[in-house]
Amino acid sequence: MRRYLPAFGLALLAAPALAAPIPSFDDPRALLVAVYEQIEASENWETFDSDAAFDEVDTFSSELYASFAAADAALxxxxxxxxxxxxSPFINGQDSGGMDFAVGQPKIKGDRAVIVVDITGYQHQQITFELVDEGARGWKxxxxxxxxxxxSSPERISSFFANPF
Incomplete structure (x- = not known):
């Protein structure tokens, strides 16, 4: 059964037409908590309602989403x-099975925030998120x-999108 989870996770990334709209978050940490709660819920594929889930790329800022869309179209x-x-850049992998997530406290300066997420399980890793408050769209x-x-050196997802080849 585990071998189907990566494909299921990829289906969530590739099926934005089926995804629910993402709510607007007025707190940067709340956005990431919602993402990781959804990831944890998706591990139980028998009860997970993918139609009620939002697409991870909908959490991207306007600028990051435009970069993603251009790279995606080019490929x-x-x-x-x-x-x-x-x-999934949120887990730096395809299968979240066995992972635990700890969303840190944001460091906020104006309309910008930085949050580190600790991921433990088969290996320990930290993923750093830079967020921006986009007004009516909320934190992204x-x-x-x-x-x-x-x-090797850490890699920004924006750099990955800028040079997908």
């Missing part, structure tokens, strides 16, 4: 059916800093 034009995101993820692989 799909090259014949890549999955697009630019074949993983403006960039995600993913830990590097095997000691």
């Amino acid at each position: 799909k034009a090259e014949g890549n059916e999955i697009g630019v995101l074949d993983f 993820v403006d960039d995600i800093i993913l830990p590097g692989y095997d000691g």
Whole structure:
């Protein structure tokens, strides 16, 4: 059964037409808590209501979403059916099974915030989120800093979208 979870997670990323609208969050931490609660709920695929779930990319700021959409369109034009995101940047992977999430407290300065999420399970990692308050749209993820692989430097999701090839 576990082998179906990565495909299910990718289906959530690839099916924005089926996703519920994301609420507007007036607190940056509340946005990330909602994301991770949804990720945890999706682990029980028998009871998870994917129609009531919002699409993770809907948490992106206008600027980050535009960058994502351009990279996604470019890859799909090259014949890549999955697009630019074949993983969830919120877990830095495809399968959240066995992971625990601790959303830190935001450091807020004006309309910007930074929050670190500790992820434990089969390995420990920290993902840093830069958020921006977009007024009526609420707080949105403006960039995600993913830990590097095997000691490499951390990578910003915005840089990944800027150079998806």
